[in-house]
Amino acid sequence: xQPVQSPQAVILREGEDAVxxxxxxxxxxxxxxxxxxxxxxxxxxxxxxxxxxQKGHDKISASFNEKKQQSSLYLTAxxxxxxxxxxxxxxxxxxxxxxxxxxxTSLAVxx
Amino acid sequence: xxxxxxxPKFQVLKTGQSMTLQCAQDMNHNSMYWYRQDPGMGLRxxxxxxxxxxxxxxxxxxxxxxxxxxxREFSLRLESAAPxxxxxxxxxxSEWITGRSRNTEAFFGQGTRLxxx
Numbered sequence: 001x002q003p004v005q006s007p008q009a010v011i012l013r014e015g016e017d018a019v020x021x022x023x024x025x026x027x028x029x030x031x032x033x034x035x036x037x038x039x040x041x042x043x044x045x046x047x048x049x050x051x052x053x054q055k056g057h058d059k060i061s062a063s064f065n066e067k068k069q070q071s072s073l074y075l076t077a078x079x080x081x082x083x084x085x086x087x088x089x090x091x092x093x094x095x096x097x098x099x100x101x102x103x104x105t106s107l108a109v110x111x
Numbered sequence: 112x113x114x115x116x117x118x119p120k121f122q123v124l125k126t127g128q129s130m131t132l133q134c135a136q137d138m139n140h141n142s143m144y145w146y147r148q149d150p151g152m153g154l155r156x157x158x159x160x161x162x163x164x165x166x167x168x169x170x171x172x173x174x175x176x177x178x179x180x181x182x183r184e185f186s187l188r189l190e191s192a193a194p195x196x197x198x199x200x201x202x203x204x205s206e207w208i209t210g211r212s213r214n215t216e217a218f219f220g221q222g223t224r225l226x227x228x
Contacts, residue, residue, distance in 0.1 A: 097161035
C-alpha cells in the first residue's frame with residue numbers, strides 16, 4: 001500500500017520553511033526522500049533507516065518516527081532551486097526489498 | 112561510472128506491438144525496480160527483482176513481463192502494447208546490505224518516454 005504524503009502542494013516565497021509529511025500503514029525498514037523536476041529523473045535527498053541511521057543532503061533534514069510509521073522532510077530557508085515534486089518512498093518490514101512511493105508533494109518557491 | 116542506463120529514451124508504438132525496455136546498472140546492486148509514472152499518480156511499481164534470478168509483481172504488473180537476465184540487467188517487456196501503457200518508465204536499483212537488514216538509496220535511470228497510439 002502506497003505511503004500517504006501531505007500536503008499535496010505547497011507554495012512558498014524564497015526564504016520560507018516547509019514541512020512535508022509521509023505516513024504508512026505498515027511498519028517500515030526505511031524511508032527515502034527524493035525530488036523530481038519536470039522531465040527529469042528523481043534525485044536522492046535523504047534516506048532514513050530503522051534504528052536511527054540516516055544519510056542525505058546537508059541542507060535538508062528529515063525525521064523518522066518508527067513507532068508511528070511516519071517521516072517528515074524539513075525544508076528551511078527555501079531557495080528557488082527547491083521547486084519540484086517531492087516523493088517519499090518506503091520499504092516495509094514485511095517485504096524489505098520492495099520500494100514503493102507516495103503520490104508526491106508539489107513545491108513551488110517564488111521570488 | 113554510468114549508474115543506471117535505460118534504453119531507449121523515447122519510443123512510439125502502435126497498439127498491439129511489442130517491445131522491450133532495457134535497463135542496466137554498473138553498481139553491483141542486488142535489487143532492481145521498474146516503475147511507471149503518470150501525471151498525478153506518482154511512481155507506481157510494476158515489477159521488482161530482489162536478486163539475480165528472482166522477480167516479483169508490484170502494484171501494476173498487468174500487461175508487463177520482466178527478466179532479470181543477470182545481476183546487471185533487468186528488462187521490461189510489453190507483449191501487446193495498449194494506449195493505457197503510455198507513460199514514462201523508470202528503472203532503479205539499490206543495494207540490500209545483508210546482515211544489517213537495510214537497503215541503500217535507489218539510483219534511477221533517466222527514463223523512457225513511451226507513447227502507444
